[in-house]
Amino acid sequence: MLKFDPGREDAFWADIERLPGYPRGEAIRLRRMLFAEDAVRRLPEVLRSVEAPEQVPLRVVMDGVPMRRGPEDLKPLVHSILQASGWAVEAIIVEPDASGQVHTDFEQIGRVQARLVPGCAVVAVGSGTITDIAKHACHLFEQSAGEIVPFVAYQTANSVSAYTSNMAPIFVRGVKRTLPSRYPDALVCDLETLRDAPDAMTAAGVGDLLAAGVSFADWYLAFRLGMDDSYTPLAETLMGSLGEDMLELAPAVRRMDLEAMGTLARWIALAGLAMSLAHATTPLSGFEHVVSHVLDMQADSTGRPLATHGAQVALASALASSAYAILLDEFDPFAIDPARCFPDDATMHRRILSAFSAIDPTGKAA
Template sequence: MTLRYDPANGEAFWSAISRIPGCPGIGPDMIIEPMIFESGALYKLPEVLCRAGADPEQHLLVVMDPTLMRRGKESLKPLAIQVLKDAGWKPEKLELKPGPGGQLHTDLDQIGTVKARMNSGSAVVSIGSGTVTDITKQACFDFEQKTGSRLTYVACPTANSVGAYTSNVASVFIRGVKRSIPSRLPDALVYDLETLRDAPYAMTVAGAGDMLVGFVTFPDWLIANRLGMDPSYSEFPQTLVGKPDEIFLENAGSIREGSPEGVAVLAKFIAAAVLGISVLHASTPLSGYEHIISHLIDQQAEAQGSPVAMHGTQVILAAMVVGEAYRYFLSDFDPSRVRPDRCYPDENAIKQRIEKTFSHIDPSGGAAAECWSEYR
């Protein structure tokens, strides 16, 4: 089964999804063109940069982390740099350094490191998965907000692990709290199928998990709408991706085996699904309570300097907990036992509950204060 709306189809894709009922309109800042999902796509990176509006005479900043990545028998990142040099570009490599826990996190310091290497004449390439992409796109966004200069930015995903590549939101640690903040989209995307194929299998599993949370996120969103808490509910993102259960079941074997067809269909599904929420400017279609659970796990790991599991793995496991809550709600819930006073405590009670919850994560109280600032 192929996707009804294929993001590899360029202008035809954007024209088609703009006619889906519920689409709020697609402005020029939403268009990612081209999005290439091909074998050997890495070798088209110089061409894609030019199509996106960059020029070989420009300063080209290439952002990556120190993780060794293989593409067949070659080392991916040196190969990408060489491809650019062979085409006449002069790439400046920026290798981000992990924090004290040995992992790279999307935080203000890392974003500032990237932004400090930019100037108004820069073009930018990121080579990495979710964290490198979020850091880079947020640095580009912040640079534009500060200077008014929009830099050409091309992302080269290195794993089918997460939806950051087509999201106009970034998940950033701010004062110990992981927050989703407005960001920007890449101008173009280069999905090299060999690179995605050779990523660790656990990352592919995480990418599938990140998409399969829809079985609890859409009910969350619909209930919020029916209760008058969120008027933005729309069938648009569901129509855009079709029937995930059928798509994943039909393609499970090829995805697991890493065939070109399986790698491409997963990459396209993730790209299209997350574009759906970017167009709506709302993460709710694919981010509900299960993401809150995952973010708390991330925050605790950050505070303790411990490694974290992959985002998609965490959220799909958390979605199973949420699914059990729905099972209870549908089969065992007794409305007569609801205590409205417990559902709607006063401001002081809520503040105390937040402080107690976050004290296990950050004894200093900083994370609780940051979280409370959002509620006030």
């Protein structure tokens, strides 16, 4: 199913570095990606492999929500494994805001950044939001302190492609922006942890991947229309026959089969890498993600809890697929007025403000 397996580590990187569109000469810190049963007990080994030995101060970033791993409480288990292996562990608990949820914003990122010290290492134990908060806190600390922070992402759900991405979607004054960030140095996917994650989180990960059914077309269409000259086939080559493979994988994912959990985790890792290596979210984030981000901004502005990102993306992907079906069935190239397709900036700005005024009366998103 997987043409390129990120679990093969060095062999994986050697394979994809030969692909058209790969950013040769670019330093990529993420070299270690572990997908295995009982991988939680290999966290000490992974930390040492990214130059974070027992002598360094270790910050473990997580939220306060209990997580089960079989009969065990996951977060105390991670803490005890690291402590027993010789690290002085300091937990950084990310608290929810007034909505009852944790959001990726600069207030949360700043709280984590303030707890980092020179010479420390960081482990994020959580799903996409916690990973993005910890990732960007490390990124900002590195920029201000001028030193590298070893960072390991311990993935707690097959929920979103944030784990292997060098970008972070962050709420900036109520508007969701995707900002340059950094890769983790290593990714740890413990299959038992992924199996025991809430079903809704796993469904969200599948939903996030479904964007590939329309996002590649969005990007290629923008390229052919002269709107985006950054197009490269690398991302689509990496993801391969994702749609057909997901249909085949779905029954085993529904059963929470460990091998299927590992395969899904690899697909999600590839998705994050595909965007990062393309230096853009566009390969796997088209119109369907715009819909999801607008829903997020609406919820944030009214203080309502956010739905899972992947659930929104899945529904929006179905909508976008229907739009493409209508286009292919009804499009008449001779009815197009090119002048109306390329308005000047001022006209386009007015159209955007008008179209979004009902859901963004402040105009901040424009």
